[in-house]
Amino acid sequence: MGSNSLHVLKGINFNVNEGEMVSIMGSSGSGKSTLLNILGMLDEADEGTYTLDGTLIKNLNEKVAAKYRNKFLGFIFQSFNLINYKTALDNVAMPLYYQGVKRNIRMEKAMHYLEKVGLAEWANHHPNELSGGQKQRVAIARSLASDPKVLLADEPTGALDTKTSYEVMELIQGINDEGKTILLVTHEDDIAHMTKRIVNLKDGLIIDDSVVKQVRAKEAKELQMLAKKAANV
Amino acid sequence: MFNLERWQEIFETIRKNKLRTFLTGLSVASGIFILVILLAIGQGMENGIGEQFKNDATNRISIWTGVTSESYKGLNPGRRIELDNYDYERTVAKNIDKLEYKSGLYSIWGGLATYKGESGSYRVEGVHGDYQFLENETLTTGRYINQNDLDHYEKVAVIGNRVFLDLFKGKNALGEYIEITGINFKVVGIYTDPGGEREETRIFIPLTTAQRVYNAGDKLRSVAYALHQSDNFEEALAASEAFTTQLEADLKQKHIVSPTDKSAININNSLENAKRFYDLIGMIRGFFWGVGICTIIAGVVGVSNIMLIIVKERTKEIGIRKAIGAQPLSIIGMILHESIFVTAIAGFVGLISSLLLLEVAGPFIQSEYLKNPSVDFGVAITTVIILIVAGALAGFFPARRAANIKPIVALRDE
Numbered sequence: 001m002g003s004n005s006l007h008v009l010k011g012i013n014f015n016v017n018e019g020e021m022v023s024i025m026g027s028s029g030s031g032k033s034t035l036l037n038i039l040g041m042l043d044e045a046d047e048g049t050y051t052l053d054g055t056l057i058k059n060l061n062e063k064v065a066a067k068y069r070n071k072f073l074g075f076i077f078q079s080f081n082l083i084n085y086k087t088a089l090d091n092v093a094m095p096l097y098y099q100g101v102k103r104n105i106r107m108e109k110a111m112h113y114l115e116k117v118g119l120a121e122w123a124n125h126h127p128n129e130l131s132g133g134q135k136q137r138v139a140i141a142r143s144l145a146s147d148p149k150v151l152l153a154d155e156p157t158g159a160l161d162t163k164t165s166y167e168v169m170e171l172i173q174g175i176n177d178e179g180k181t182i183l184l185v186t187h188e189d190d191i192a193h194m195t196k197r198i199v200n201l202k203d204g205l206i207i208d209d210s211v212v213k214q215v216r217a218k219e220a221k222e223l224q225m226l227a228k229k230a231a232n233v
Numbered sequence: 234m235f236n237l238e239r240w241q242e243i244f245e246t247i248r249k250n251k252l253r254t255f256l257t258g259l260s261v262a263s264g265i266f267i268l269v270i271l272l273a274i275g276q277g278m279e280n281g282i283g284e285q286f287k288n289d290a291t292n293r294i295s296i297w298t299g300v301t302s303e304s305y306k307g308l309n310p311g312r313r314i315e316l317d318n319y320d321y322e323r324t325v326a327k328n329i330d331k332l333e334y335k336s337g338l339y340s341i342w343g344g345l346a347t348y349k350g351e352s353g354s355y356r357v358e359g360v361h362g363d364y365q366f367l368e369n370e371t372l373t374t375g376r377y378i379n380q381n382d383l384d385h386y387e388k389v390a391v392i393g394n395r396v397f398l399d400l401f402k403g404k405n406a407l408g409e410y411i412e413i414t415g416i417n418f419k420v421v422g423i424y425t426d427p428g429g430e431r432e433e434t435r436i437f438i439p440l441t442t443a444q445r446v447y448n449a450g451d452k453l454r455s456v457a458y459a460l461h462q463s464d465n466f467e468e469a470l471a472a473s474e475a476f477t478t479q480l481e482a483d484l485k486q487k488h489i490v491s492p493t494d495k496s497a498i499n500i501n502n503s504l505e506n507a508k509r510f511y512d513l514i515g516m517i518r519g520f521f522w523g524v525g526i527c528t529i530i531a532g533v534v535g536v537s538n539i540m541l542i543i544v545k546e547r548t549k550e551i552g553i554r555k556a557i558g559a560q561p562l563s564i565i566g567m568i569l570h571e572s573i574f575v576t577a578i579a580g581f582v583g584l585i586s587s588l589l590l591l592e593v594a595g596p597f598i599q600s601e602y603l604k605n606p607s608v609d610f611g612v613a614i615t616t617v618i619i620l621i622v623a624g625a626l627a628g629f630f631p632a633r634r635a636a637n638i639k640p641i642v643a644l645r646d647e
Contacts, residue, residue, distance in 0.1 A: 042556065042641040062561045062636075070558025081553045081644065085245045097238055098558040146558065 008034045009045070010204035016183065018149075021176040021214075023184045023192040026201035032185045033154060035201070039183060040073055040152045041065045053149050070098055074143030076172075078155035080135040082127040088138045089114060089123040095146035113141040117171060133164035140171060144180075151175065153184040157191055162224060169194045169217035190220065243571045246543065257532075257539045258579030261623070264532035265583030265616055268525030269608055273591050275518040277598065277606030282510050284604055292333075292473055293367055296456045296484070297499040305491035314488050314497045318451040324458070324480060331476060334459040336361035339443045339452065341414070346436060348400040348411045355396055356435045357413055359443020367457045368426060375407050375422030382439040389442075390418035393433035397423045413438070416446060466508075473504045526619075533576070533623045540572050540631035544638075551635050552643020561636040568635050572628025573621060580620035584613065 008031045016022055026032045037043035038050060041060060050057045052072055060068065074095075075081075082091045093110035101109070114120050117137040119130075127135055136156060143151055156172065157165035169191060176182050176196075184195055192198050193215045200208035247254045298314040321337045337360070344357035358364075365377045373394065382389050390411065397406055410417045418438060426432035444450065460476060463469035481500050482492070490497045544551070551564055588608070595606050 037641050040556070042639075042644070062555075066555060066558050066560045069556060075556050077644070081549070081556075083550055083553060085249065094554070095557045098554075098560070098563065103237065142557065 008204055009038075012048075012201075012204075012206060014199060014206060014209060016150075016181060018181050019176075019179050020197060021173070021182045021184070021195045022197045022199060023186055023195040024199045024201060025185075025187060025189075025192050027187065029203075030201040031204040032201050036152055036154055036183065036185050039150075040075060041069050066098075070095060070146055072149045074146065074148040074151045076136070076139050076143050076151060076153035076156045078158035080127070080132075080139045080159075082135055082138055082142075084127050087124050087126055088119060088130065088141075091127070091138055092141045092145050095142060099146060110141070110145055113144050114138070116144070117141045131164075132160050133167055136160065136164075136168050137171065140168070140175070144175065149181060151180055151182045153182065155186055156184065157186070157188065163221065165191065166217045166221040166224065170221070173214075173217055190215070194220070239567060239570055242567065243574055246547075246571065247575070250543075253539060253542075254575060257536050258575055258582070260535040261529070261532035261576050261579040261620075262583035262586070264525070264529035265580045265620065266587045267528045268522075268616060269584060269587035269612070270590070270606075271521035271525050272518070272612055273587075273595070273606040273608045274603065275514065275521050276608060277595075277603045278517065279511075279514050280606075281600065281602040281604035282514060292460050292462065292469060293503045294458045294460070294473065294477055294480070295501045295503075296480070297501070298455075299496045299499060301490055301494055301497040303491040303494045305494065306489055308489060312497075314490060316453040316456055316484075318453065320484060320487070321453060321456050324456070324483070328458075328476065331460055331472075332458050333461045334363035334366045334457075336364040336367055336457050337440050337453045338364070338455040338457065339440055339447070339449050340454050341443075341447060344414050344436065346396065346400065346411050346413045348409065351400045351402070353396065353399045353434075355393075357443070358435055358437050359440040359447075360437050361440055363459075364437065364457070365424070367459055368432070369428075370424040370426050373423045373425055375420070377422055377424070378437055378439050383441045386442045386445055387439055388416065388418045388446075389421045389439065391422040391424055391437040392420055393435050394423060394425045395430050395433040396436060414446075470504050470508055473502055477502045477505075529619065529623055532579075533627045536572055536576055536624070536627035537630060539575075540568060540628055541634065543571070544568060544631045544635040547635075548638055548643045551638050552640045555638070555640035556644065564638075565632040565636045568632035569625060569628040572631070573624035576624030576627060577620055580616070580623075584616055584620075588613070 012031075012035060024032045024035060034043065038045050039052075041057060044060065052068075055068070055072075057068065082088075083094070086094070089107065089110050092113055093106045096106040096109060111120065111123060114123050117140055119134060119137050119141070122130060122134060122138075127138065130138065136159075140156075151172075153172065157168055160168060165188075172182060172184070173194060182195070184191075186192050193212055194217050195212070196214050197211050198208070199206055296316065298316055301308070301310050301312045301314060304310050316337075318337065321335075325332065325335050338358055340356060340358040342356055343354045345352060345354050346357075360378060361383065362378050362380060365372075370377075372391075375391070377391055378389070381387070390413065392400075392406065392411070400406075400411060401409070406420045406423060409420050411420060412418075413436060418436075424433070424437075438446075440453075444452070458476075460469070460473055463472065477500050481498060484490075484498050485492055485494070488498065551559075554564065555561075591607055598604070598606055
């Protein structure tokens, strides 16, 4: 980061309750990624406070930040960020490794989450043998492995085609249905409408924060398939 | 350390970068290899030179005389100084309790010896009976010069093994007469010398006989003494130096030689020579250690470089690990572990191959100054410790760098 300072976020004030599914939207440069990084304790705000599950997140050193990340947060990235030389199962088990969970328990848990995302059969495959959608599913399983309070997803469907995107969103919605809090950064309108609340950012300020009617990804997918069929006829 | 996961990771990265790891390992392995071989050569030199001093009694002190080089008390330089029986006897009488062996020497260079048509030119030395021990000679047959020979001017000779082979061609020599410079001597013994053939081309006859036969009067060419052995090298050296100093002063006073004259009276103290050699070996050893350590440093810098590249390459991975909760310490551990593992394995390969080479080739190296090069267990352990420290050092800086990677930066890295 250069010596030039740039004010990216200029006053953001919002609460997310447990069990919510919020999408943060905005054009590039609006500060949505910075906001997510602060929430993810990968970055720290110059001013203001951030409270997560009653814990004030402030003045973190690397060690404490790592501990909090491991305990509170699960990350889903646009580019999946799996470790290429590890199998899907090992990738999923990694957060547990850093929690100090014993190997056999770790593998059992990881397997459970892989089953949940429907990739049990692919457990011993390496990421380069998986499709984009499958990779993202592995990443989702990994983010769930440490049973975090919040899932942070940075453009989770950014690298996927529409059909796969909807499948991934279907999975994420399912996780939210089970009560997990999810924050999702996206610039795609259809994806944003699959969440329950949309926060719109522009130039570092919230310009709109509204609850929306959630579009179920499954229905969207079916609609899209119908449309495709119609087009083909 | 015994974490399966981490070992898997190390093998994984090594498998991915076989050539790179191999080359790095090679530099460490050759460093250790060179260090061990150098140290072994140092040891071999010590063995070889130690062997050299076995030629003569190790605490031998010899006195040679020459021509004065300085004017002193009104006398011109250029006077020839000669020792005589009185010099020898006086010193013996004064130091009888200190001396283990003592002998005067009167020698002829190139004395022609013949036996039944076979002849050769040898050094003929008139000596006392103790000279056998001063020269560290062993008799293969017969006896050496004894007091009776000296008292009665007996014409007897003890010949070297080479002389025996030249003149007698392996036939019986004892009791036979050989002609030395025209005079018949009876052969009473044959000796061998650990100094080798050159030392075995000599013929010893009684000193008194030599002085009479060659019209030397009571003159001596040289005198040799050996002090009583001492277990402590330093003590022996001090005693021998004190004796030498006192002897030199005494002789110079008697023969009216300037105390600073180096050429008139020359005292050679083999213990001092030995010390000089051992000091030299010590220095060579230090030098070898220095060279070896520098080679290892070069190897370690190589490992460190490679680890830096690995850290650079794995920046993103480290970022991911941090994002999902890896503590900085576990990242440091990961890099250090790998670096120590690579150095240790490579180092052991170097250590073992050098030990194998020494084991196989060592016994064949039997030159005069290099004998049976080898390293002892202590040295091997030291190199192992050096290796582990080196590995830790090589990994430390890259590891610290890895630990300082900010996950947010690392994740952006493509």
